[in-house]
Amino acid sequence: MQRVGIVDLGSNTARLVVFAYRPGRWFRKIDEIREPIRLGESMGRGNRLSEPAMQRAEAALNLYAKYAQVMKLPDIEVIATSAVRDAVNREAFLQRVRPLGLPIRVLSGEEEAELGVRAVANGFDFEEAWVVDVGGGSAQISQMLQRRSAAGQAYPLGAVRLTESCLESDPPSSAQVQWLEKVLQENVGQVCQSIRSDSLPLVAMGGAIRNMARAVQKSTQYPLDRLHGFYLTLQALDELSERLLAAQARRRARIAGIHPDRADIIVAAALFYRWLLRSSGREGLWISGQGVREGAFYGRFLPHPHLLTDIGDFSVRNIFEQYPQSDLHTEQVRFLARRLFEELLPLHGLGARHAFLLDAAARLHDIGMTLGYHKHHKHGAYLINSSPLNGFSHRETALLMLLVRFHRKGVPSWGSLGKLPGQEMAGRRVLLQMAACLRLAEFLERSRGGRIRDLQVKISKRKVRIRLTASENPFIEIWETKKQAYLFERAFQRRLLLEEEADDRGQIPSMLKAGAAQ
Numbered sequence: 001m002q003r004v005g006i007v008d009l010g011s012n013t014a015r016l017v018v019f020a021y022r023p024g025r026w027f028r029k030i031d032e033i034r035e036p037i038r039l040g041e042s043m044g045r046g047n048r049l050s051e052p053a054m055q056r057a058e059a060a061l062n063l064y065a066k067y068a069q070v071m072k073l074p075d076i077e078v079i080a081t082s083a084v085r086d087a088v089n090r091e092a093f094l095q096r097v098r099p100l101g102l103p104i105r106v107l108s109g110e111e112e113a114e115l116g117v118r119a120v121a122n123g124f125d126f127e128e129a130w131v132v133d134v135g136g137g138s139a140q141i142s143q144m145l146q147r148r149s150a151a152g153q154a155y156p157l158g159a160v161r162l163t164e165s166c167l168e169s170d171p172p173s174s175a176q177v178q179w180l181e182k183v184l185q186e187n188v189g190q191v192c193q194s195i196r197s198d199s200l201p202l203v204a205m206g207g208a209i210r211n212m213a214r215a216v217q218k219s220t221q222y223p224l225d226r227l228h229g230f231y232l233t234l235q236a237l238d239e240l241s242e243r244l245l246a247a248q249a250r251r252r253a254r255i256a257g258i259h260p261d262r263a264d265i266i267v268a269a270a271l272f273y274r275w276l277l278r279s280s281g282r283e284g285l286w287i288s289g290q291g292v293r294e295g296a297f298y299g300r301f302l303p304h305p306h307l308l309t310d311i312g313d314f315s316v317r318n319i320f321e322q323y324p325q326s327d328l329h330t331e332q333v334r335f336l337a338r339r340l341f342e343e344l345l346p347l348h349g350l351g352a353r354h355a356f357l358l359d360a361a362a363r364l365h366d367i368g369m370t371l372g373y374h375k376h377h378k379h380g381a382y383l384i385n386s387s388p389l390n391g392f393s394h395r396e397t398a399l400l401m402l403l404v405r406f407h408r409k410g411v412p413s414w415g416s417l418g419k420l421p422g423q424e425m426a427g428r429r430v431l432l433q434m435a436a437c438l439r440l441a442e443f444l445e446r447s448r449g450g451r452i453r454d455l456q457v458k459i460s461k462r463k464v465r466i467r468l469t470a471s472e473n474p475f476i477e478i479w480e481t482k483k484q485a486y487l488f489e490r491a492f493q494r495r496l497l498l499e500e501e502a503d504d505r506g507q508i509p510s511m512l513k514a515g516a517a518q
Contacts, residue, residue, distance in 0.1 A: 003030070004300060005076035007064055007102070008293045011040030011083040011136030011160050012265065013207065014060040017293050018073065021301055026321035033067065035060040036261040040083035040137035040160045049087045058097055065100040078104040079296055081112055082137030082158060107292075109154025113142040115295030117149040120203050122298055122308050123228065123290045123390045130195050132276065133206045133291065134269050136160040141191050143200075147307055155187055159208055162268035170248050172267060177245070180268065184275050195280040202280070204232075205288040208262060208269035213287045215257030216240055223416040224394050225385065228289030231421070234277045237284075241270045289388070312391030316360045319387045323367035332450045334362040336441035341434075343457035344464070347492050348433045354426075357396060358434050361403035362441060368404075381405035395422030402431060407438050411487060432491035440488060443481040444468070452477060464488070465497045474500060 005018045015034045021027035037056040039049065049057075061078070068076045084090055084106050094104060107115070116133050120126065121144060131142040135158045142152030166172075166180035195202070210227055216236045217227075244252055244267045253263035277285065298306045308314045320330075337358055341350070348354075368379030381401040389397050398417040406412040412435045414428065426434075444452050451470050458465040468474060478498050485496040 003073055005068060005073050006293045006296050007078040009078055009080040011158055012038060016064045019297055023301060026318045027301055028322055043083060044161050044164045047086050047088050049089055049093050054093055061097050061100050061102055065102055078102050080104055080106045082135060110152055112154060113140040113152025114149040115292045116140055116205055117142050117144045118298055118306055119290035119295040120288055121147040123288055125311055125391050126201055129201045129203050132204045134159060134208055134272050135206055157187060159265040159269040163265045167268055171245055180271055181275050192279045202282050202285040203288050204285045205291040211258050211262055212240055212270055215255055218256035223419050224398060227287050229394055230287040231284050232287055233284040237274050241274050244270055315389050315391055316363055320363055323370040323383060325366040325369055329448045330363060332445045333441045334359055336444050337362040337437050339455050340437040340440055346459055357399060358437060361400050361438055365404050365407045377405055377408045393422055395420045395426055399426045403435055403438050406435050407442050436488040436491040439484050440481055443484055444477050446480040447476045462494055463497055464494045467499045467501050469501045
């Protein structure tokens with residue numbers, strides 16, 4: 001295992017994130033420290049870092065240097081963005097903090113945009129997209145083609161700068177809002193027309209948009225505690241923007257989801273994104289939980305071109321690597337779940353994506369055992385909800401959680417998670433049928449001995465007969481699986497019968513056969 005700390009020295013905040021990882025295999029975030037430094041404060045007047053701002057930044061970097069020393073963090077990198085990049089006294093600042101011993105890399109606008117694209121390329125199943133990051137000092141707008149940065153540019157239109165240059169009163173007046181929108185039109189109107197000319201998804205990253213998305217989730221009682229992959233509609237952003245515009249900063253700071261130290265600049269960010277969606281003809285945008293820091297990390301974690309081959313599969317493997325269980329049992333459950341899914345295809349009619357989700361659930365069904373056997377099905381669902389799961393929609397994530405949650409007992413129900421978009425992809429029937437496949441696979445491997453070699457299904461109008469090929473008499477598996485027949489029968493509306501295939505040992509005992517058919 002290796003560890004690396006990456007500091008994003010931005011115009012509004014400085015954030016240290018520490019990753020533990022095995023190159024190419026797995027990674028997880030293990031620590032984070034955030035300091036509001038407002039380094040870009042007053043940059044609109046002469047592009048000069050102010051003395052108070054440099055003092056705040058130096059204090060934060062000193063904190064991170066001492067943290068690295070105490071925690072014996074062997075590798076730490078500081079990436080500086082808009083404020084340092086644009087400052088006429090940049091060299092004086094870098095010279096000032098050099099004694100701290102932290103290597104500082106000042107990103108160009110193109111490099112910053114490229115790291116953002118890399119984060120999106122490894123966070124979404126999009127081959128092409130527009131990527132937008134409104135920070136404190138600058139805004140990056142990039143085009144991603146074939147999962148690589150095709151074009152990207154930084155504009156001096158960050159939330160701090162826009163607030164200082166356009167929004168003088170608190171709350172801003174309508175004339176100030178119009179002035180800000182005019183500034184946006186003059187500076188990024190052309191690229192906005194390029195966005196309008198296609199239908200590529202729009203992905204937004206950064207602390208400001210995550211705050212806004214969280215505020216929308218809080219106000220609408222969104223049922224899943226997850227920002228990455230959330231679709232923020234223009235309508236919701238409109239409503240939030242009007243709410244922000246009607247309040248002073250001290251009241252905005254009390255809005256659930258808005259971080260207090262962003263309350264004074266969040267309006268400018270909201271107006272930027274609202275203008276962008278309106279001008280580009282988009283109905284909404286996707287929220288990325290990954291940003292420049294993660295883009296920099298992938299440069300260490302993966303070889304060139306620093307792209308995951310299969311995002312969804314890696315996400316599942318990444319979770320399993322952190323909460324590993326018996327490979328033999330897990331692989332057998334995966335095999336049996338897949339065979340049941342294939343054999344029952346005439347009844348459920350589900351496609352390749354559902355097969356992948358069932359396999360993911362089978363792989364992760366026992367990860368809760370790392371917290372203890374008791375209620376490990378609930379622990380597993382909690383771990384999935386608490387882990388990065390890129391490449392999955394929110395409804396798919398919820399489906400995966402529920403399959404793991406109900407892999408042992410109970411009748412699955414969407415509950416409040418049923419409010420998530422994607423009903424056509426996974427409704428109640430799909431949940432029951434996929435849960436039944438996983439439940440039967442788990443109990444057909446009840447002895448954890450891999451005794452069921454294969455199975456065949458015969459479907460009739462009122463019955464489903466599953467014939468098992470076993471290495472030895474699967475008494476335990478059949479006895480335990482028959483107790484779960486109620487879920488299968490509710491899901492597929494047919495009676496379940498289990499049989500062992502006859503071999504040179506003769507027929508299975510009549511008592512067992514009768515019990516399996518009940």
